[in-house]
Amino acid sequence: MPKRKHRQAKCPSCHQTKDLDNQKGLRRVEKMWVDSQRMRHPNPNSSFHPLEDGMRLLAARGHNHWFWACDSCLASGKAIEADIRKHNIGLGTSFAAYVERPFICEDCQKPSMFSPSEQQYWFETLQFLIWVYPKQCAACRKKRRHQKALQKQLQQELATLDPNDANQLFKISELYEQMGIESKATIFHNRGTNQQR
Ligand SMILES: [Zn+2]
Numbered sequence: 001m002p003k004r005k006h007r008q009a010k011c012p013s014c015h016q017t018k019d020l021d022n023q024k025g026l027r028r029v030e031k032m033w034v035d036s037q038r039m040r041h042p043n044p045n046s047s048f049h050p051l052e053d054g055m056r057l058l059a060a061r062g063h064n065h066w067f068w069a070c071d072s073c074l075a076s077g078k079a080i081e082a083d084i085r086k087h088n089i090g091l092g093t094s095f096a097a098y099v100e101r102p103f104i105c106e107d108c109q110k111p112s113m114f115s116p117s118e119q120q121y122w123f124e125t126l127q128f129l130i131w132v133y134p135k136q137c138a139a140c141r142k143k144r145r146h147q148k149a150l151q152k153q154l155q156q157e158l159a160t161l162d163p164n165d166a167n168q169l170f171k172i173s174e175l176y177e178q179m180g181i182e183s184k185a186t187i188f189h190n191r192g193t194n195q196q197r
């Protein structure tokens with residue numbers, strides 16, 4: 001039988017054309033994935049029963065929602081090999097590697113990067129579903145968390161508001177100020193000043 005020709009594909013990390021069947025990292029992850037999926041879906045007629053070269057097939061097709069990296073990218077640290085045992089995949093297929101994924105932040109519209117180490121943290125430590133990706137850059141996510149905390153604090157103050165308490169009125173004014181709601185900040189500041197009279 002003639003030896004099957006090796007398949008080529010562009011590495012999603014360095015964009016160089018590589019011999020897929022020679023990528024040790026990819027094949028190591030693929031083997032682990034095939035073994036685990038065959039245990040879960042032992043029936044060869046099941047549509048979830050994985051193919052021996054399933055990950056290389058995905059790589060060869062250049063599936064743009066699925067990621068792998070060549071051995072040199074894994075060795076240099078440009079990409080990180082995935083530990084698929086820690087993945088929460090639903091009915092999908094684990095990524096073989098975490099690769100730099102550029103995206104545009106929905107809040108500030110600036111180009112941002114979903115870094116390999118961040119993905120490793122999201123998908124292995126936090127065990128987010130494998131298809132999840134960030135919509136905001138790190139700075140905007142931090143800003144959102146801060147806004148949420150302020151919102152919560154404000155709600156607590158408003159729920160327990162003593163309208164004669166100048167300090168509390170000033171505190172609420174300050175929270176509105178920090179949230180960038182100037183009109184409310186002014187109203188509560190004036191109410192506080194009136195109570196001091
Ligand atoms: Zn590469």
Ligand SMILES: [Zn+2]
Binds near residue numbers: 106110137139141
């Ligand atoms: Zn942003």
